[in-house]
Amino acid sequence: MKPAVFTGEHYITGDVACAEGAIAAGCKFFGAYPITPATEIAEHMAERLPDVGGTFIQMEDEIAAIASILGAAWTGAKSMTATSGPGFSLMMENLGLGVCTETPCVIVNVQRTGPSTGLPTQTGQGDMMQARWGSHGDYELIALAPSSPQDCFYQTIRAFNLSEKYRVPVLIMADEIVGHMSEKVVIPDASKIKLVDRPKPTGRKDRFKLYEPGPNGVAPMPSIGDGYNIHVTGLTHDERGYPAMTVEAQEEMMTRIKGKIQNNLDDIIETESYRMEDADIVIVSYGISVRTGLAAVDQARALGYKAGLLRLVTVWPFPEAMIREIAGRVKGFVTVEINLGQIHYEVERCAGGKAKALLVGSAGGKIIHPDKVLECIQKEFSL
Amino acid sequence: MAFWRTPLDAQEIQVTRGTVCIIDDRCKGCGYCIAFCPKDILQFSDKFNRKGYHPPTVTKPGECVNCHYCEIICPEFAIYSVETDSAAASK
Amino acid sequence: MTSNPKKLAKQPEHPLDDLIRTERIPHIWCPGCGIGTVFSSCLSAIKATEIPYNKFTMVSGIGCSARGAGYIKLDSFHTTHGRAIPFASGIKMANPELKVIVFSGDGDLFAIGGNHFIHAARRNMDLTVICVNNLTYGMTGGQCAATTPNKAKSTTTPLGNPDAPFNLPLLAYAAGASYVARWTILQTRDLTTAINEAIVRKGFSFIEVLSPCPINYGRRNKEKPLDTLKLYQDRTIIKNGANPALADIDFDKGVVIGKFIDIDRSTCDDRYAELHRPCSDD
Numbered sequence: 001m002k003p004a005v006f007t008g009e010h011y012i013t014g015d016v017a018c019a020e021g022a023i024a025a026g027c028k029f030f031g032a033y034p035i036t037p038a039t040e041i042a043e044h045m046a047e048r049l050p051d052v053g054g055t056f057i058q059m060e061d062e063i064a065a066i067a068s069i070l071g072a073a074w075t076g077a078k079s080m081t082a083t084s085g086p087g088f089s090l091m092m093e094n095l096g097l098g099v100c101t102e103t104p105c106v107i108v109n110v111q112r113t114g115p116s117t118g119l120p121t122q123t124g125q126g127d128m129m130q131a132r133w134g135s136h137g138d139y140e141l142i143a144l145a146p147s148s149p150q151d152c153f154y155q156t157i158r159a160f161n162l163s164e165k166y167r168v169p170v171l172i173m174a175d176e177i178v179g180h181m182s183e184k185v186v187i188p189d190a191s192k193i194k195l196v197d198r199p200k201p202t203g204r205k206d207r208f209k210l211y212e213p214g215p216n217g218v219a220p221m222p223s224i225g226d227g228y229n230i231h232v233t234g235l236t237h238d239e240r241g242y243p244a245m246t247v248e249a250q251e252e253m254m255t256r257i258k259g260k261i262q263n264n265l266d267d268i269i270e271t272e273s274y275r276m277e278d279a280d281i282v283i284v285s286y287g288i289s290v291r292t293g294l295a296a297v298d299q300a301r302a303l304g305y306k307a308g309l310l311r312l313v314t315v316w317p318f319p320e321a322m323i324r325e326i327a328g329r330v331k332g333f334v335t336v337e338i339n340l341g342q343i344h345y346e347v348e349r350c351a352g353g354k355a356k357a358l359l360v361g362s363a364g365g366k367i368i369h370p371d372k373v374l375e376c377i378q379k380e381f382s383l
Numbered sequence: 384m385a386f387w388r389t390p391l392d393a394q395e396i397q398v399t400r401g402t403v404c405i406i407d408d409r410c411k412g413c414g415y416c417i418a419f420c421p422k423d424i425l426q427f428s429d430k431f432n433r434k435g436y437h438p439p440t441v442t443k444p445g446e447c448v449n450c451h452y453c454e455i456i457c458p459e460f461a462i463y464s465v466e467t468d469s470a471a472a473s474k
Numbered sequence: 475m476t477s478n479p480k481k482l483a484k485q486p487e488h489p490l491d492d493l494i495r496t497e498r499i500p501h502i503w504c505p506g507c508g509i510g511t512v513f514s515s516c517l518s519a520i521k522a523t524e525i526p527y528n529k530f531t532m533v534s535g536i537g538c539s540a541r542g543a544g545y546i547k548l549d550s551f552h553t554t555h556g557r558a559i560p561f562a563s564g565i566k567m568a569n570p571e572l573k574v575i576v577f578s579g580d581g582d583l584f585a586i587g588g589n590h591f592i593h594a595a596r597r598n599m600d601l602t603v604i605c606v607n608n609l610t611y612g613m614t615g616g617q618c619a620a621t622t623p624n625k626a627k628s629t630t631t632p633l634g635n636p637d638a639p640f641n642l643p644l645l646a647y648a649a650g651a652s653y654v655a656r657w658t659i660l661q662t663r664d665l666t667t668a669i670n671e672a673i674v675r676k677g678f679s680f681i682e683v684l685s686p687c688p689i690n691y692g693r694r695n696k697e698k699p700l701d702t703l704k705l706y707q708d709r710t711i712i713k714n715g716a717n718p719a720l721a722d723i724d725f726d727k728g729v730v731i732g733k734f735i736d737i738d739r740s741t742c743d744d745r746y747a748e749l750h751r752p753c754s755d756d
Binding site for chain 3 (some may be wrong): 028031053055061063064067068069070071072074075077093094097173224225226228229230231232242243267292
């Protein structure tokens with residue numbers, strides 16, 4: 001057997017780094033359907049999973065892919081799928097099933113440009129709101145946005161850890177450039193990688209309730225065959241997991257599903273700052289657009305603007321409190337994203353009129369040039 | 384059971400006897416057990432169960448042959464039969 | 475009205491109670507609906523295998539039949555509409571030790587879930603798929619299904635169904651299923667035997683069970699529940715090994731039932747293990 005962790009320095013794409021991250025995180029099941037620009041993740045998983053005793057299956061469509069990983073997750077296996085926009089759209093219903101049944105799994109969306117088939121081989125960040133609200137009904141989940149191949153490796157491990165800890169589907173919202181770009185990726189020694197496993201039930205089987213929350217709001221999760229005789233349903237259910245068609249049961253279930261995320265924001269939300277100490281103009285970005293932001297900060301600083309960068313590593317749940325706090329002490333925000341305004345509106349909402357909220361977006365296809373950000377800063381802010 | 388021709392060993396064959404047990408409150412009154420009982424020993428009772436259906440009742444208690452057909456055709460897990468202890472049956 | 479029953483001192487135990495979530499009984503199925511019979515037959519078949527119960531799991535989609543998963547006292551999954559088979563495939567491939575039973579209806583498995591069905595059959599995924607075919611969408615109130623007979627009335631075909639229905643055994647066989655059978659709820663013993671065989675053997679096993687939907691199908695097509703069962707008794711022909719191509723459902727001509735196909739073919743998980751899991755001695 002080959003090792004799960006290929007310790008060393010590699011020159012690999014973000015897609016491959018993501019797959020290696022999954023293997024390092026203990027992923028044992030991967031179900032997917034080919035789609036540009038996420039296919040390389042499936043290809044690499046097909047090759048690597050047997051090395052670690054895992055299983056790869058190519059399903060007949062993306063609906064089947066996500067259904068298969070949800071099923072596999074209940075056998076105790078850490079599971080993942082990878083797709084892009086059109087496949088992500090197909091996955092939406094079962095994403096809701098994953099949230100409702102509190103099934104840990106990781107879904108990678110290597111974003112391309114939409115709508116519809118769009119520009120299949122070119123980058124985009126237009127699925128950010130779909131990631132948050134794409135499945136019907138109200139819910140809460142976690143979405144991370146890696147901005148480099150190295151980051152793909154780390155964020156995939158983090159995605160597995162968060163999904164196991166909070167029993168929730170975690171989305172990795174990568175994009176075509178991050179996925180296809182080759183860079184140096186340093187894979188640490190296996191002992192340096194901290195892994196989290198789902199809480200398992202202990203105690204009497206006859207008194208076990210599938211959704212009775214533990215201390216952090218998350219219920220322990222048995223696997224198929226453990227003898228707990230669980231019933232898992234996408235219908236509104238009570239703590240036993242049984243369908244319960246009442247307003248009270250719905251409220252109790254939603255409180256738990258939202259609460260376990262909302263009450264643990266400090267643990268889930270991760271951001272990074274660059275030259276933010278004295279900044280009064282904050283560039284907000286995530287994914288590949290972070291590179292645009294970094295260059296723009298330096299160029300704006302050279303012109304005398306006090307610019308800084310706030311990188312959203314966790315995009316959902318949105319770091320509302322942080323943006324609100326920053327809004328009180330800066331002139332404005334410039335959100336850089338490869339769409340025509342999605343996270344921008346979240347920033348605007350949280351800025352609450354206390355600071356300007358501007359968008360430097362694009363219809364998609366390529367990374368945004370830092371000059372566009374600079375133009376915006378020069379036009380909207382005085383020195 | 385009616386035979387067209389009586390089997391030669393008819394005297395030697397021991398017919399098992401059964402007792403029908405009915406869980407009244409599970410019944411929804413579809414009547415399948417009544418219609419398909421090979422010994423025709425069931426019929427709707429006059430009483431109502433908790434849900435307002437008429438559960439079946441055994442009209443000829445001694446004639447059940449414990450074939451279990453009522454048990455396996457019942458969609459409600461509401462009826463089953465158990466073998467009657469032959470000693471008890473002969474009393 | 476005579477007298478309402480007094481509360482029973484002790485609830486008598488049904489022989490299958492150990493496999494039922496009795497606190498959820500009575501189930502939601504209508505009076506005269508055959509799903510309960512198929513479900514009961516499935517439980518008897520599980521019992522008869524004598525395999526430990528924690529080796530089983532039941533997966534269902536959406537619809538009346540799919541509610542079965544909620545009544546079995548085993549690890550069970552009530553998933554999204556049409557997606558029971560890929561969900562079950564994930565379970566099977568992640569843990570090939572498990573006996574995975576898909577219990578769902580014709581609308582779920584063959585309309586919205588048709589694509590998953592043919593692919594699982596093609597792969598010979600080691601699943602036991604039980605399809606309760608009541609010729610309609612029961613849960614939504616009796617709409618036309620992919621199995622509704624031509625000219626039959628439904629809420630969405632008030633003047634009669636213009637389309638032809640699927641021949642499910644033929645579809646399963648053509649897609650690669652290694653075990654194909656069809657019974658009605660009346661041949662309960664044969665049905666139980668078939669489900670038992672399907673669970674014990676390896677491979678993609680498909681069992682279609684004709685079952686009455688008196689409320690939403692029968693009512694619109696002048697069939698009382700006992701009329702439907704009478705059809706099952708008088709207008710079916712048991713013919714094991716029959717050609718599935720001749721198994722169209724037409725009660726005027728007679729409906730062929732029985733075990734149609736039973737062939738040995740390596741399964742998806744076996745082949746995956748063979749190709750990807752070298753012996754530990756190597």
